[in-house]
Amino acid sequence: MGNRRFTAMQPEPSVSPPASSQVADAPDIQPDAQAARKRAHKQRVDDNKLAKRLMRETGRAIADFNMIEDGDKVMVCLSGGKDSYSMLDILLTHQARAPIKFDIVAVNLDQKQPGFPDHILPEYLKELGIPFHIETQDTYSVVTRVIPEGKTMCSLCSRMRRGILYRVADELGATKIALGHHRDDILATFFLNLFYGGRMKAMPPKLMSDDGKHIVIRPLAYVMEKDLIAYAALKQFPIIPCNLCGSQENLKRQEVGRMIAEWDKKMPGRSWNVFGALSRVVPTHLMDTGLFDFAGLKPTGTMDENGDTAFDTDDFAEPLFADPNTPIDAQDQAPDSPRHKTVFMTDLRGLPS
Secondary structure, eight states: OOSOBOOOOOOOOOOOOOHHHHHOOOTTSOHHHHHHHHHHHHHHHHHHHHHHHHHHHHHHHHHHTTOSBTTOEEEEEOOSSHHHHHHHHHHHHHHHHSSSOOEEEEEEEEOOOTTOOTTHHHHHHHHHTOOEEEEEOOHHHHHHHHSOTTSOOHHHHHHHHHHHHHHHHHHHTOSEEEOOOOHHHHHHHHHHIIIIISSOOOOOSEEEOTTSSOEEEOTTTTOOHHHHHHHHHHHTOOOOOOOSSTTOOSOHHHHHHHHHHHHHHHSTTHHHHHHHHTTOOOGGGSOOTTTSOSTTOOOOSSOOTTSOOTTOOOOOSSOSSOOTTSOOOGGGSOTTSHHHHHHHOSOGGGSOO
């Protein structure tokens, strides 16, 4: 492979005419028609911002973690949900614009769920004209036979699905496996581990598989779920609902998701601060002896700017975020604003410690 690396591409400029030319008042246009035109124009502007934001954030995530390299063959795991459809669509756009060359193959695992419309994805992918593979494995019967009724099926289903996809990646010669997990998934995993697992662990944007043979990437790591919901509606993807695990109520992950959503409503910025903390870990100020040698710690007699002030308390009077009452549409903020720096997660080292 070459030495070229993926760099976050600037979205192509919008070609929409100026707002004034679209919504200019005219004496022969009725007020209702004018209002409809203004609403339509605003919707077009919002849609354009959404598409640019998704391209920018996925591009930054890919570049930050060197997810895709020149010559890669990326296996995009497509479930038929909003996240994987959006990921495939965005990666295809990056493929056309990126300064490197990489291949994409879409893969769907048909788990033989009752009523699963197995014609939708093949028809959609054929229309796109991209390479794809449909792997058929009856994991549904296994999961429903092994797991008692009313119990969560996610864990077993996930393990079986993972093993199958690793095998398919080998057969297809894929160098990267792309999954559609987003920012909210990463946050939820962190809190699930914290609340129920007693450990600080999240869902990394890039990792090596447990068999040591594959690199798994999550290009949507910086993307909020609400943006993916809006994008799926905009693109009108043929969504296939999950009737196996997605319909199970009272799952801990759903509870954590509701908590995060409530934060975003009442305290804008809190969830992004937690997300930012995942890349600003200070091992010397935690308690994991595997990360820092507390037992061997000795005074050096040398000033350390990162050393503990010991008797001082942290001052959080100045939040990383701007006033919560200010607009949250961060792409319209100045590049040096605290909200912009935190939301887009490209260089948190520049934020105050």
